[in-house]
């Protein structure tokens with residue numbers, strides 16, 4: 696592991712994150728059932744460039760790339776747009792200051808009220824895939840960290856979102 700990733704945690708918090716933690720990629724939980732949740736019940740399915748089935752890179756391709764990463768940072772945010780901004784900023788910082796040539800942010804894309812799909816993406820420099828779109832079980836991954844995906848009594852998400860940046 697390269698030294699100094701703690702600075703990325705500090706930067707995340709400076710930018711407005713509630714908390715951030717380093718998580719070794721081997722502790723990230725994948726579960727094929729997350730695709731069922733994407734396919735059935737999510738109103739983003741098929742409407743966003745950054746969600747299935749429009750990701751274009753297969754899960755197998757993603758997993759090949761994933762094996763190469765040595766560290767990741769999970770970032771808890773109060774707002775999904777802020778989360779996307781922080782994730783992309785941390786990805787850039789990791790590349791510029793930590794030698795992570797292939798640092799890669801994963802965050803639900805919230806840049807446009809309506810995605811341009813199937814027309815070209817308006818902000819490809821900001822758009823990244825959602826974690827669950829590649830099978831990450833966010834809840835199970837977060838449990839050991841003391842982070843939780845929480846719902847209110849009506850089944851709505853509480854205002855807490857998570858983004859991730861893979862670090863090499």
Ligand code: SF4
Nearest residue numbers: 804807810811816817
């Ligand atoms: S930036 Fe806009 S057009 Fe591009 S994937 Fe995100 S929502 Fe869609």
